[in-house]
Structure formats: C-alpha cells, structure tokens
Amino acid sequence: MTTDRIDPAAHRTPAWHETTVDGARLCYAAAGSGDPLVLLHGWPQSHLAWREQIGPLSDGRRVLAPDWLGWGASARDTALPCDYDSEVDRLARMLDALELDRVDLACHDYGGFLGLGLAQRYPDRVRRLAILNSRAHGTFVARYALLFGAFTTAARHGLGRRLVAAPPIHAVHHWGLHRYVRNGTFTPERLEQYLDMLRTPEGRRWYAHFWAGYQVRVRPELGARLGEIDCPTTVVWGIRDPAIPMATAVELAREIPNAELVRIDADHFLMEQRPEEVTEALRRWLRRPAR
Structure with missing residues (x-):
C-alpha cells in the first residue's frame, strides 16, 4: 500500500474561489x-493585503480572505447599496454564502468598520474579533475627515x-498613497494593483457609487454597544497611522470586555509593513479560548 504525501507548503498556498452574494x-x-478564519481587507485594497498572513495562519485553520464586493476581482455592482447597514448585513450574507456559521474575524480599515457592526448585530456569528487600524466607531483625524467628507459630498x-x-482620480490616489511606496509598505506594482480599477470607466463609476453611500461621521451607536462584545478581542494597531487617532484603539481596548491592545511600530497598512509582527499578534489572539 502506498500513501500520498501532502506537501505542507502546497497546503498553505491559497486557492481561488468564487461565490455569489446579493446576486x-x-x-x-x-x-x-479547520475552524474558519475570515480576513477582511479595507480601502483601497483586496485580499492581497493579507498575503503574508494567509499561509502562516492556515496551519490548523481554514483561512478565507475575500475581495469585498466592489474591490479586487469581485463584482462592482452599482445596484447594490453601500450604506453602512446594507454593507454589514451583506457581510452576514457572505458568511451564509460561504456556509460559515461562526468565524474568527480579523478586519482592517473599512473591513474593521463593517466587522465591528457584524460583531454587534450578529454576535453569534463571531467567535473571536480582531480589529486593525480601523475608524471603527469613531472617525478620522480632522484633515482626513474633511478629505473623505469632500468625496462623499461630491459623489x-x-x-x-x-x-x-x-480619469484623473487614478492619478490623485496614486499621488496620495505614494508615501507607502516610499516607506516600503507597497511595491509600485502592488499599489498599481490596488488602484487599477480606477483606470476603467466601470471601476470609477463604482468608486463614485461607493463614496455616495459612505458616511464619515462618528457612529455613537456603535460606541455605545462596545461593552456588549463578549468574544475574545484584540486591537492590533500601527501607532504611526496619520489618518486614525490612537485614541480609537485605546477606547476599543478599554470599552470592549476581554479586549487587549497590541501596539506595532507601523503606519496604517500594518499587515504589509510589519507582516511578521501582525501574524504573531493574530496567532496569540487565536490561541485565546473562545466563548
């Protein structure tokens, strides 16, 4: 009798899949x-934001990293509303489409904004919660709040x-995000992958649609319910984030029971700038007993 040998490296190599959510x-x-772990990216990225974490975290876990609808390779359907409540409920329907009952959820930036809402609105769906450099229940520092507010008003x-x-919106974003090429977070090719949709009319139409549904304002209703989150939670934060105040991380860790705060010497896109440190923080989080 012969036994096929499984290559551990091949087991950790992500496979590409498709499903349908809201048509x-x-x-x-x-x-x-193993137990499912969902990694949710933020603006303006895709699942590639987690490329350094997917393999290592898949040891003993089924790791799923979606391109959220509108981003990456997923559909850009302007018939889908992008207001907050619709997006949070859509996230729950994504779990349904993936046949996932309860998940560990690690979410960054816009993904953390939605993930916080999911943990509050559908607490039985989230076994553990990790939030990384996200506006969460708050908002941005003043200059970024004004910038993003201008996008929402215009759209x-x-x-x-x-x-x-x-078409010039691509050049505007390339200029605005080039600091992350200079500090080594993104290669020029990776930044172009994230912004490539802004080179197409379809991608730009969807982008305007996204901003038309987005709201920059503080969400006091989310802040008021932080104490209701009872799953093991970690707040992993790049302390050099120019857009989101450190006070947001401190408040999340203080107000969510059973939460911890992990500070990393990084900018906003910390999974790509400090991949090993982020991976280790998430491994420690996943070792915590779930409720």
Missing part, C-alpha cells in the same frame, strides 16, 4: 482546513459625481 460575484482566497451630486468618476 454579485464575490471572489476569495482560501487555504488550510452625491451630479457634477461632483462626474468628477469623482473622471
């Missing part, structure tokens, strides 16, 4: 087996919407 194509990378009106969807 739209959702693409995701998956690796490993809700005819002329402004056309400006947000115009």
Whole structure:
C-alpha cells in the first residue's frame, strides 16, 4: 500500500474561489482546513493585503480572505447599496454564502468598520474579533475627515459625481498613497494593483457609487454597544497611522470586555509593513479560548 504525501507548503498556498452574494460575484482566497478564519481587507485594497498572513495562519485553520464586493476581482455592482447597514448585513450574507456559521474575524480599515457592526448585530456569528487600524466607531483625524467628507459630498451630486468618476482620480490616489511606496509598505506594482480599477470607466463609476453611500461621521451607536462584545478581542494597531487617532484603539481596548491592545511600530497598512509582527499578534489572539 502506498500513501500520498501532502506537501505542507502546497497546503498553505491559497486557492481561488468564487461565490455569489446579493446576486454579485464575490471572489476569495482560501487555504488550510479547520475552524474558519475570515480576513477582511479595507480601502483601497483586496485580499492581497493579507498575503503574508494567509499561509502562516492556515496551519490548523481554514483561512478565507475575500475581495469585498466592489474591490479586487469581485463584482462592482452599482445596484447594490453601500450604506453602512446594507454593507454589514451583506457581510452576514457572505458568511451564509460561504456556509460559515461562526468565524474568527480579523478586519482592517473599512473591513474593521463593517466587522465591528457584524460583531454587534450578529454576535453569534463571531467567535473571536480582531480589529486593525480601523475608524471603527469613531472617525478620522480632522484633515482626513474633511478629505473623505469632500468625496462623499461630491459623489452625491451630479457634477461632483462626474468628477469623482473622471480619469484623473487614478492619478490623485496614486499621488496620495505614494508615501507607502516610499516607506516600503507597497511595491509600485502592488499599489498599481490596488488602484487599477480606477483606470476603467466601470471601476470609477463604482468608486463614485461607493463614496455616495459612505458616511464619515462618528457612529455613537456603535460606541455605545462596545461593552456588549463578549468574544475574545484584540486591537492590533500601527501607532504611526496619520489618518486614525490612537485614541480609537485605546477606547476599543478599554470599552470592549476581554479586549487587549497590541501596539506595532507601523503606519496604517500594518499587515504589509510589519507582516511578521501582525501574524504573531493574530496567532496569540487565536490561541485565546473562545466563548
């Protein structure tokens, strides 16, 4: 009798899958087996934001890293509303489509904004929660709040919407995010992968649609319910984030029972700038007993 040998490295290599959520194509990378761990990216990224974590965390876990609808390779369907409540409920329906009952959820940036809402609205779906550099229940520092607020205001009106969807928007974002090439977080090729959708009319139309549904304001209703989150929680934070105040991380760790705060010497996109430290923080979090 012969026994096939499984290559551990191959087991950790993500496979590409597709499913349908709200009638739209959702693409995701998956690796490993075991209890499910969902990694949710933020703006303006894709599952590639987690590329350094997917393999290591798939040892003993089934890791799923979606391209959230509108981003990466997933569909950009302007028929889908992008307001907060719709997006949080859509996240729950994504879990249904993936046939996942309860998951460990690690989420960054916009993903953390949605993930916080999921943990509050659907507490039985989240076994453990990790939030990484996200506006969460708060908002951005003043200059970024004004910048993003200008995008939302423009995208809700005819002329402004056309400006947000115009070809120069790619160059604007490339200039704004080039600091992450200079500090080594992104390669030029990776930044272009994230921004490539802004080179197409379809991608720009969806981008304007996204901003039209987004709200920059503080969400006091989310802050008021932080104490209701009773799953093991970690707040992993790049302390040099120029857009989101450290006070947000401190408040999350203080107000969520059973939460810890892990500080990392990094900027906003910490999974790519400090991958080993983020991976180790998440491994410690996953070792904590679940409720």
